[in-house]
Amino acid sequence: xxxxxxxxxxxxxxxxxxxxxxxxxxxxxxxxxxxxxxxxxxxxxxxxxxxxxxxxxxxxxxxxxxxxxxxxxxxxxxxxxxxxxxxxxxxxxxxxxxxxxxxxxxxxxxxxxxxxxxxxxxxxxxxxxxxxxxxxxxxxxxxxxxxxxxxxxxxxxxxxxxxxxxxxxxxxxxxxxxxxxxxxxxxxxxxxxxxxxxxxxxxxxxxxxxxxxxxxxxxxxxxxxxxxxxx
Numbered sequence: 001x002x003x004x005x006x007x008x009x010x011x012x013x014x015x016x017x018x019x020x021x022x023x024x025x026x027x028x029x030x031x032x033x034x035x036x037x038x039x040x041x042x043x044x045x046x047x048x049x050x051x052x053x054x055x056x057x058x059x060x061x062x063x064x065x066x067x068x069x070x071x072x073x074x075x076x077x078x079x080x081x082x083x084x085x086x087x088x089x090x091x092x093x094x095x096x097x098x099x100x101x102x103x104x105x106x107x108x109x110x111x112x113x114x115x116x117x118x119x120x121x122x123x124x125x126x127x128x129x130x131x132x133x134x135x136x137x138x139x140x141x142x143x144x145x146x147x148x149x150x151x152x153x154x155x156x157x158x159x160x161x162x163x164x165x166x167x168x169x170x171x172x173x174x175x176x177x178x179x180x181x182x183x184x185x186x187x188x189x190x191x192x193x194x195x196x197x198x199x200x201x202x203x204x205x206x207x208x209x210x211x212x213x214x215x216x217x218x219x220x221x222x223x224x225x226x227x228x229x230x231x
Contacts, residue, residue, distance in 0.1 A: 023198075023200045023201070023202075024198060024199050024200060025199050025200065025201060026199070027199060029199075030199040030200075030201075030203075030204050031204075033201055033204040033205070033208075034194060034204040034205075034207055034208050034211075037091075037094065037204065037205050037208035037212075038208045038211050038212050038215070040098075041094065041097075041098040041102075041208070041212045042212070042215065044095075044098050044099065044102055045098065045101065045102035045105050045106075045216070047102075048099070048102040048103055048105070048106045049102075049105065049106040049109050049110065050106065051110055053103070053106055054106050054107055054110045054111060057103065057107065058111075066103075069100065070100040070101075070103070070104060073096045073097070073099070073100045074096070074097050074100055074101065076093070076096055077092075077093040077094065077095070077096030077097035077209075078093065078097065078209070079093070080092060080093030080096065081093030081094055081097075081205065081206055081209055082206060084202070085202050086202065087200075087201040087202045087205055090202050090205040090206055091205055093209075094205055094208065094209055094212075097209060097212075097213075098212070101213075101216055105216060105219070105220065108220060108223065109223065112223070112227065114223060114227045118223065118226045118227050119223070121222075121226050122219055122222040122223045122226050123219070125222050125226075126215060126218050126219040126222055129184050129187070129218060130187055130215055130218075133184055133185070133187040133188035133191065134187065134188070134191050136188045137187070137188035137189065137190070137191030137192040137195075138191060138192070138195070140188075141192050141195070144188055144189045144191075144192035144193075145192065147185065147189065148189060148193075151182060151185055151186055151189055154178075154182050155179075155182055155186075158175055158178055158179045158182060161175045161178075162175055173224075173225070173228060176221050176224050176225055177221075177225060179217070179221050180218060180221035180222055180225060183214050183215075183217045183218040183221060184218055186214040186217075187211060187214045187215060187218065190207065190210040190211045190214055191211060193207070193210070194207035194210070194211070
């Protein structure tokens with residue numbers, strides 16, 4: 001589920017957008033809204049990780065319909081959040097991403113047959129890496145300012161590698177580890193980027209989407225890595 005919420009061009013547009021000075025909030029309020037929005041998405045995902053939810057999806061929802069709905073909702077959520085300058089609309093777009101992604105995560109956790117220890121190990125490691133990379137993104141902005149293109153092309157390379165791994169399954173785990181490293185760096189990069197935009201509530205929500213998706217992708221990669229090591 002490798003996905004970045006917005007392109008480099010869209011980020012540039014956000015920087016150039018004309019902002020009403022009255023909509024600017026304090027740095028503290030901006031970061032509190034950003035953090036709270038990310039945590040909200042993660043809590044919703046945790047609540048969706050229940051066997052009853054997965055059983056309902058498995059028995060009542062056609063898999064093809066589910067995945068079509070997943071892609072439609074996520075794409076719609078990204079478009080809505082990025083095109084809107086109104087926080088309420090952007091938050092609606094955020095929820096259109098969070099809920100279907102959470103349902104996919106729930107299926108990955110439960111149908112993947114991972115033990116509770118593997119899941120918790122993945123959660124704790126994801127949390128630890130996230131804290132470290134958030135701090136790095138704030139403390140070392142010059143480093144992250146230089147690696148955006150490297151991360152982008154690295155992610156393209158990993159996606160291409162996963163396509164090749166269909167024929168060479170032996171490289172799959174190496175690619176998963178590489179992807180985990182990339183998404184770890186993406187957390188720091190997107191935190192750095194979040195501090196470059198005008199401090200509005202809408203931008204805080206939009207930036208939360210980027211960081212939320214980085215964290216989820218990191219968690220799913222770690223789940224596979226730790227699950228494999230327990231086999």
